[in-house]
Amino acid sequence: xxxxxxxxxxxIARAAGRDRVTPGEIVTVAVDFAFAHDSSGPRRxxxxxxxxxxxxxxxxxxxxxxxxxxxxxxxxxxAILKLTRQFAAEHGVRNFFDMVGICHLVxxxxxxxxxxxxxxxxxxxxxxxxxxxAYAAGYGATDMAAIVATGRTWVSVPETIRVDWSGRxxxxxxxxxxxxxxxxxxxxxxxxxxxxxxxxxxxxxxxxERMVLCNMAAELGCETGVVAPDTxxxxxxxxxxxxxxxxxxxxxxxxxxxxxxxxxxxxxxGDLEPQIAAPHSPADSAPVSEHIGARIDQAxxxxxxxxxxxxxxxxxxxxxxxxxSAGTRLLIAxxxxxxxxEASGDGTLQTLMEAGATLLPSGCGACAGMxxxxxxxxxxxxxxxxxxxxxxxxxxxxRVYLGSPYSVAAAAVAGCIADPREMLAEDAA
Amino acid sequence: MSGRAFxxxxxxxxxxxxxxxxxxLPPEQLARHCLEAVDPDFAATVRPGDFxxxxxxxxxxxxxxxxxVSLKLLGVRAVIARSFxxxxxxxxxxxxxxxxxxxxxxxxxxxxxxxxxxxxxRLTNLSQKHVHVFTPLPGHLTAMIEDGGLMPHLKRRLGxxx
Numbered sequence: 377x378x379x380x381x382x383x384x385x386x387x388i389a390r391a392a393g394r395d396r397v398t399p400g401e402i403v404t405v406a407v408d409f410a411f412a413h414d415s416s417g418p419r420r421x422x423x424x425x426x427x428x429x430x431x432x433x434x435x436x437x438x439x440x441x442x443x444x445x446x447x448x449x450x451x452x453x454x455a456i457l458k459l460t461r462q463f464a465a466e467h468g469v470r471n472f473f474d475m476v477g478i479c480h481l482v483x484x485x486x487x488x489x490x491x492x493x494x495x496x497x498x499x500x501x502x503x504x505x506x507x508x509x510a511y512a513a514g515y516g517a518t519d520m521a522a523i524v525a526t527g528r529t530w531v532s533v534p535e536t537i538r539v540d541w542s543g544r545x546x547x548x549x550x551x552x553x554x555x556x557x558x559x560x561x562x563x564x565x566x567x568x569x570x571x572x573x574x575x576x577x578x579x580x581x582x583x584x585e586r587m588v589l590c591n592m593a594a595e596l597g598c599e600t601g602v603v604a605p606d607t608x609x610x611x612x613x614x615x616x617x618x619x620x621x622x623x624x625x626x627x628x629x630x631x632x633x634x635x636x637x638x639x640x641x642x643x644x645x646g647d648l649e650p651q652i653a654a655p656h657s658p659a660d661s662a663p664v665s666e667h668i669g670a671r672i673d674q675a676x677x678x679x680x681x682x683x684x685x686x687x688x689x690x691x692x693x694x695x696x697x698x699x700x701s702a703g704t705r706l707l708i709a710x711x712x713x714x715x716x717x718e719a720s721g722d723g724t725l726q727t728l729m730e731a732g733a734t735l736l737p738s739g740c741g742a743c744a745g746m747x748x749x750x751x752x753x754x755x756x757x758x759x760x761x762x763x764x765x766x767x768x769x770x771x772x773x774x775r776v777y778l779g780s781p782y783s784v785a786a787a788a789v790a791g792c793i794a795d796p797r798e799m800l801a802e803d804a805a
Numbered sequence: 806m807s808g809r810a811f812x813x814x815x816x817x818x819x820x821x822x823x824x825x826x827x828x829x830l831p832p833e834q835l836a837r838h839c840l841e842a843v844d845p846d847f848a849a850t851v852r853p854g855d856f857x858x859x860x861x862x863x864x865x866x867x868x869x870x871x872x873x874v875s876l877k878l879l880g881v882r883a884v885i886a887r888s889f890x891x892x893x894x895x896x897x898x899x900x901x902x903x904x905x906x907x908x909x910x911x912x913x914x915x916x917x918x919x920x921x922x923x924x925x926x927r928l929t930n931l932s933q934k935h936v937h938v939f940t941p942l943p944g945h946l947t948a949m950i951e952d953g954g955l956m957p958h959l960k961r962r963l964g965x966x967x
Contacts, residue, residue: 402943415828416868424956428963445829452829500868500892516870516896518955525959530945564816565862567891597862599891657816744867745825765820765866766842 380632477712487618853880864893
């Protein structure tokens with residue numbers, strides 16, 4: 377009997393010109409959309425393309441987003457941004473986004489992430505696009521140079537891990553807590569596997585929270601993370617000005633009921649507590665209660681995963697009517713310019729600023745160890761970002777805890793790790 | 806030609822191989838800081854032909870190719886680990902730096918002399934007189950490494966051999 381296929385297998389089969397593919401086999405796929413940023417893109421591609429004597433395979437299918445060295449802080453970063461602009465102009469890249477936010481959010485904001493597409497990104501958090509039902513994987517600079525030169529790459533078909541969630545999150549719990557929990561339970565050693573999220577909880581949450589689930593597939597070590605497209609997906613793309621024409625066709629890429637998974641896990645959202653990952657691994661996570669009272673020098677809300685408008689609103693719910701603790705600093709780097717505009721329009725920004733936050737430019741910033749907000753030796757930070765590797769956000773001896781925007785805001789107020797549910801409960805009382 | 810083993814643990818990430826705050830440096834200078842957060846002497850003591858031996862999920866983290874570039878520039882012959890992060894694994898092979906997955910990397914001691922035969926899938930521990938056998942890489946990847954990496958390979962395929 378012929379077995380059913382998973383969403384990821386269906387996309388890869390289509391792009392490989394095959395009826396079906398099997399996990400473990402290596403196939404060549406046609407890439408639908410490729411992108412990179414100022415750090416991984418043009419400055420690395422240009423010499424390789426020149427050496428090959430070719431240009432871009434299709435400049436309309438390549439996007440470039442300057443988000444790492446923005447805004448320039450010295451002559452070197454300014455030179456990288458200048459080179460990136462010149463490359464985009466010379467190669468006729470219409471989808472060039474210069475200092476308007478982080479690639480993984482800016483591209484969906486512009487409707488460029490399409491259900492069913494094969495997406496190759498020059499950044500490890502490319503799987504965030506899987507929230508739209510795309511097969512989106514990250515690649516290094518040489519792989520990306522070959523992809524933008526030829527429009528093709530090879531794929532070792534990943535097996536899919538299915539993770540289902542039922543019920544609703546408690547107040548003060550978010551998709552970020554799901555991922556810190558999963559990093560502990562599933563570990564980070566899942567290379568050449570895909571993770572697919574489903575169940576009523578996932579159907580009920582918005583695109584921003586689905587993006588968190590797929591973004592941190594990277595921390596699980598997975599090739600990609602996916603959520604099957606549905607009404608929530610189509611509504612988002614319609615609002616982005618890029619509606620899906622064939623919704624029935626897009627829905628059909630969902631995994632078949634008899635698809636074969638490498639593993640199937642089921643969890644109850646209502647049982648999940650806020651999670652905190654201790655330095656220096658996202659997998660070293662525990663319920664917030666185990667870290668209450670840990671002193672914090674800096675609270676950071678930033679990055680593709682943790683500074684969307686929905687994340688800023690979570691932080692604002694905790695910070696409303698409260699002040700950042702003396703001796704602690706709260707830095708906020710909205711993930712895109714559009715995020716800042718929305719936050720200023722709905723009062724979120726005012727709440728954050730009145731609480732004593734410092735507003736930083738939109739970009740990858742301190743999360744990538746490049747922008748403003750780096751840590752000194754022996755300093756401790758709690759961050760809404762996705763990784764806390766040793767030295768990633770500054771000095772080698774600095775320490776980074778990871779948490780949801782609720783948990784980061786609560787720590788900023790308390791000056792130490794605190795349970796955001798208690799502050800939200802006080803407000804409700 | 807044999808080389809010495811430099812041992813590392815599980816989850817050696819890209820950021821300790823190529824620290825973000827130094828990413829603007831030219832590759833040769835960046836390489837001098839490779840792995841310094843976990844072994845401050847590594848970059849100064851590793852010699853061409855030596856091996857890096859890790860545990861689970863070697864190269865986890867970012868897509869930055871500079872992690873693999875740094876090892877390559879330091880002359881590392883190959884990385885041997887229990888498992889690899891996917892992007893690092895692809896990057897390394899694209900640069901012609903072999904990554905070999907072995908279940909029993911724990912048997913290798915620091916400083917052991919190792920000898921690698923990629924085509925036949927044999928890693929010989931000369932110090933312990935032990936041979937580790939592994940499944941050779943798929944044909945198209947071996948061909949790519951033999952060509953010197955993805956770019957030289959692609960150049961040949963595009964018919965523009967230098």
